[in-house]
Amino acid sequence: MAIHITTVRPEMAHSRTAKDWGDFLGKSAKNLGVAAKMYENHTLSYFTEGFGNVIRNKEQGGKFQKLNTMEFKWEIEVNQVKRVMFAADVNAAYSGFGLDIPMAFTERYYEVNDTFMIDETHQLCIVVDGPIRKSDNFWEYSVRLVDADYAATLDITGCKAGMTTRWIGNIQPEYHKLIIVTW
DSSP states (O other): OOOOOOOOTOTTTOOOHHHHHHHHHHHHHHHHHHOOOOTTSSOOHHHHHHSSSEEEEGGTEEEEEESSSSOOOOOOGGGGGEEBBBBSOOOOOGGGGTTEEEEEEEEOOOOTTEEEEEEHHHHHHHEEEEEEEEETTEEEEEEEOSSSOOBOOOOOGOOOOOOHHHHHHOOOOSOOOOOOOOO
C-alpha cells in the first residue's frame, strides 16, 4: 500500500511540511492509524503528544479535537501489541522491591514513567530513568518493580535474554510541589 501526501509547493516535491501532515491526517481519522503503522517503534503516548494531544470525536462527525483531560484511552488491537526483548539476563542482586533494577533491551522503546509487563511472570515494572545506549541493539534502563506487597521481589526467571515484555501504560506523577514553611 502506498501513501501519497501531496504538497501545495510543486518546487518541494520531496519535502513535506507540518501543514501537509495536518491536511493528510485531517482528511480522515483512520489516517492517524496509517501514520502510526509507519512508525511502529513509537508508543501510543508518543503519537498522542506528537500530534498535539488530539483525539477523534465521534459525536462531531469524526473530527479531531484537543484533549481537555489528563486521561485518555486508546483502542488497541491485541494481536499487534509490540513485544520488546531482553538483551541480557537481569542480575539477581537487584531484584528487591524499591531498588532500581538495571534491565537491558534490544531496542529503545520505553520512556520514563512507562509501565511494562514481563510476559513470562506477569510482573509490572516502571521506568524511572531514561535509557542509555550501549550499542545499536543494547539499551540499558533503570526500572522499579510495581507491586502491592513491599516484600515482593522480581522473579528473574522471566528476565532472561530473548524473553519479552510489553507496554502497559504511562503513569505520570502529580503536578505540584511540596513547600514546607518553617517559622
